[in-house]
Amino acid sequence: MTDKPTKRPRDAEATKARILSAAKKEFAKNGLGGARVDIIANQAKANKRMIYHYFGNKEDLFQTVLEEAYVDIRTAEQKLELEHLPPREALERLVRFTWDYYLRNPEFITLVNSENLHRARHLKKSEVIEVVSRRFVNMVGGLLDRGVEQGVFRPGIDPVQLNITIAAIGYYYLTNRFTGSILFQRDLMKDEALEERLAFNIETILRLVCVSR
Amino acid sequence: MTDKPTKRPRDAEATKARILSAAKKEFAKNGLGGARVDIIANQAKANKRMIYHYFGNKEDLFQTVLEEAYVDIRTAEQKLELEHLPPREALERLVRFTWDYYLRNPEFITLVNSENLHRARHLKKSEVIEVVSRRFVNMVGGLLDRGVEQGVFRPGIDPVQLNITIAAIGYYYLTNRFTGSILFQRDLMKDEALEERLAFNIETILRLVCVSR
DNA sequence: CATAGAAGTAACCAGTTAGTGCATTATGTC
């Protein structure tokens, strides 16, 4: 059997994967409008014809890339196993994770920005998205409930608002790092600045959610 | 003297202004790359030739639009007169203002996003920006100091981090309103949702900054 | 080992877009 041939000159799956990876990079770098199909093809060491063969057209390719990106982050979040931690620690872990994920996957942010510029018209057509997002909101909702039960979290906090806030304080800092570094005349991306920001974010969320002691 | 002729068939200033206004709209709608010079010209009831005559090229036009947008928001912020309010009220007013400004000037957000996609290469060349931003950071810094003095704010808060956070919790919600409304399966832009978010944001910032009582 | 069909390629096309050359028209000034 030819289950795992180490080298296959013609490997549809591998080519698809290379195209997706190159597309993610190019879309993230230049947005949907600015991305060039030719460049994606070259970067993927594939032919432009392959892209249209496997993915239909530029927009469909973008949609696939975007869906993949969302599934990736939601999958990673599910692996956090917040249930096995005390509420405070779980919350801090979530804030830390969100920050780290954005930091290590800057394409995610740019893809989301691009999608919002286009009024989410690709995500609207997607079907997988709703499922994975609902699961995520429930996870945070469960954590909040548990914290309230144990008397460490304030009651009445909307999990959606909390989710948005946790994302916001990391996302904004990173997506606007270029203009921010100019406006505030300091390098927002140097190590100390990043550490300082993460600490500030944890403080912000804990103060928001935890009961004052 | 012809000081204020109500109609001048040829009015350079008016044409320039119309071009800038149309450009702001088009750049905000489609980003720098997606914006079309022809559309700007038509929308401005001007000729494409005029754009190149007055602004050089597309990129320079974008830079002008962007600078104008930053000067506008910083000017509005200066008019808040936070010094005449008790610290807590002043802080709440700033959060409220930031939210309202983003809500009423959605182009500002999209322009900033576009500029960051391009790694702030236009803002880098700008000279007015630094001055107006420094003044703004100082304003918030002054407010923080005053609050600490009066014993209502916690000491040691970095005005830059606070600025970023106040901006973030409004900006993120609004820039990602399209994907957010799908992910969370609720209309993030209906009136009640907007009010709820503003209240949540005020709560977040007050809890972050004020001493627990 | 023959062959069907999948994988891959190069050249091309039609539409679009930023930018320009040049002629024309209005305006203030003497």
Place this chain on the structure above:
DNA sequence: GACATAATGCACTAACTGGTTACTTCTATG
């Protein structure tokens, strides 16, 4: 009212871009 100068308009182009046509090459399978 003539003239210098600024404002405006039109038609054009050179480069680019998403998408396609027509073709070759490889590979699995009976």
